Amino acid sequence: MLERIIEYTFKDKELLNQAITHSSYFNEKRDIRQSENEKLEYLGDAILNSVITILLYKKFKDKDEGFLSNARSCLVKRETLTEVAKAIDLPQHMFYGNGDQNVPEDSKVLSNMVEALIGAIYLDGGMRKVTRVIKNLFMPYFNLERLTEKNPKNLLQEYSQKRWSILPKYKFARKTKGGFTVIAYIGKDLKAKGMGKSKKEAEQQAARLLLQGLTETDGA
Structure with a gap:
């Protein structure tokens, strides 16, 4: 179960459903909730950038702004989000329309879903809870070899x-x-x-x- 993997239980299950439902499902149903999913992505992107910035600042107090900026780019880029999605087995928990029965490997789909999930957790539990989830999901990638990789x-x-x-x-x-x-x-x-x-x-x-x-x- 996804909630068990991310160690967060939603009070509002509808928020979770919106976050993990692929746009093909909404298109098929002609459901206006597609826009809600996209809004969750937008919110999640902003929350993720803010939390990662704070975590980096606290963890690498001896590093300059150039390092922190590059490190943040490495952590919030599509490739890293795709790795996070696969690490929590997100593709297996997503809902699709009839035309999308195969588990997507497209990094854009998976990275967007991670952002939508983060946005949903923020709305459901607030900043403290979403910060804890982001920290748990992204800390494995806080290694200097990855963070010093040039963009x-x-x-x-x-x-x-x-x-x-x-x-x-x-x-x-x-x-x-x-x-x-x-x-x-x-x-x-x-x-x-x-x-x-x-x-x-x-x-x-x-x-x-x-x-x-x-x-x-x-x-x-």
Whole structure:
């Protein structure tokens, strides 16, 4: 049972149901609660960033703002949220529409569900309870090896400066219902498109994809 795994029991079970119900189910039922699920994601994202910031500040009092900022990015990024979702076996507890019977492996779906779950816990139990849950779920990832990992934008910048002595640039492409699209490019010909829930996340994905393409070409 999910509540036992996360060590939190909901007083309002409807909040839990909204958090773990995939949008395909709402689409199939034409249920207005889909917007409530998306609002839980929005709230959970804000709560997660705030709590992680506080936990990092308390745990690494000797570190500067640059380290703390990079560490927070490592902890709240989609890949880490996906790891958390799988660690608590979240895919097995989600509800789907008839067209989505397979357990999703898509990191966007799983990371969004983690944020929605956090938002639901906050509404149900308040800040103290959600902080305890977040601490339990994310503390396994509070290791220096992970937290000192440079973000894709920094890595791309270092690569571009070393190879061509120029900086990569980012161009905002468009905003969609699902988030933002950004293009990272070096010079005129090297480019990659990234998408994310925020411009920052979209920039990081674009940088990651562009760097991946460049390093694969170098290794070919």
